Amino acid sequence: MNWKILAMGKPALPWAREGIDDYLGRCSRYAKVEVEYLKEAPRPQLEERFLKASEGSRRIVLDERGKRLTTQDWHAAVDRWELAGIKRITLIIGGADGHSQALRDTADEIWSLSALTLQHELALVVLLEQLYRVYTIKRGEPYHR
Amino acid sequence: MNWKILAMGKPALPWAREGIDDYLGRCSRYAKVEVEYLKEAPRPQLEERFLKASEGSRRIVLDERGKRLTTQDWHAAVDRWELAGIKRITLIIGGADGHSQALRDTADEIWSLSALTLQHELALVVLLEQLYRVYTIKRGEPYHR
Numbered sequence: 001m002n003w004k005i006l007a008m009g010k011p012a013l014p015w016a017r018e019g020i021d022d023y024l025g026r027c028s029r030y031a032k033v034e035v036e037y038l039k040e041a042p043r044p045q046l047e048e049r050f051l052k053a054s055e056g057s058r059r060i061v062l063d064e065r066g067k068r069l070t071t072q073d074w075h076a077a078v079d080r081w082e083l084a085g086i087k088r089i090t091l092i093i094g095g096a097d098g099h100s101q102a103l104r105d106t107a108d109e110i111w112s113l114s115a116l117t118l119q120h121e122l123a124l125v126v127l128l129e130q131l132y133r134v135y136t137i138k139r140g141e142p143y144h145r
Numbered sequence: 146m147n148w149k150i151l152a153m154g155k156p157a158l159p160w161a162r163e164g165i166d167d168y169l170g171r172c173s174r175y176a177k178v179e180v181e182y183l184k185e186a187p188r189p190q191l192e193e194r195f196l197k198a199s200e201g202s203r204r205i206v207l208d209e210r211g212k213r214l215t216t217q218d219w220h221a222a223v224d225r226w227e228l229a230g231i232k233r234i235t236l237i238i239g240g241a242d243g244h245s246q247a248l249r250d251t252a253d254e255i256w257s258l259s260a261l262t263l264q265h266e267l268a269l270v271v272l273l274e275q276l277y278r279v280y281t282i283k284r285g286e287p288y289h290r
Binding site: 012013014015016018019022064068069070071073074113114115116117118119121122125126129130133143145 | 157158159160161163164167209213214215216218219258259260261262263264266267270271274275278288290
């Protein structure tokens with residue numbers, strides 16, 4: 001599976017950068033996972049770039065109003081996609097203003113990491129940790145804390 | 146307000162330790178917030194220590210099956226407690242096995258940070274970021290990313 005995560009602006013918090021790198025490294029054993037940081041821009045331009053960068057892939061928009069899935073639900077979704085021969089997934093993390101309805105309308109899925117508003121660099125760490133967790137469950141491997 | 150957060154075992158991930166320290170520093174401008182790391186132990190002993198360490202305070206148990214509050218809900222809860230003269234809040238983060246029903250029964254509130262299972266050190270960062278966020282909202286201050 002090829003995972004692309006789109007986020008706005010490079011992470012500024014040093015510990016968040018390290019957390020992101022930690023989980024990217026862990027995930028690399030299971031799948032191709034990359035994070036693409038788009039340059040900060042007003043929402044319409046940013047969302048146009050989100051659309052372009054996710055063309056031809058399953059588009060998952062992350063939004064605190066989205067579906068609140070459990071880890072098992074994520075696992076089941078990944079299994080479904082694999083069975084359906086879907087190979088490219090793009091996950092989109094919004095900026096501080098969230099996503100427009102227009103972008104939400106183009107999404108294949110709208111998922112929520114938490115009902116809480118999370119700082120977007122922290123949301124990225126949470127997302128990557130979840131990917132790592134899903135793959136360890138899929139492989140029946142121990143979760144290394 | 147005095148916040149005590151109880152967690153099991155000192156954080157082992159360097160970036161999580163830094164994230165925790167980052168938000169503890171930010172929160173210290175608004176309230177007394179401390180994290181107490183209890184020694185790893187089998188659940189019954191650990192939970193006994195959780196109970197002892199949270200005596201005389203409002204006891205909030207964090208559990209992925211708990212109420213999925215928004216940031217605004219957290220804010221409203223803090224306002225309610227302040228009005229009610231409640232001065233001590235303890236938040237309890239479980240270990241890898243979650244909490245027993247017995248501990249859940251003693252809780253004043255059971256809240257969920259996310260429907261997703263989060264690594265507990267990461268959960269601690271999410272929790273502290275949320276406290277910082279709530280206080281910036283309360284004070285009408287900008288959220289510094």
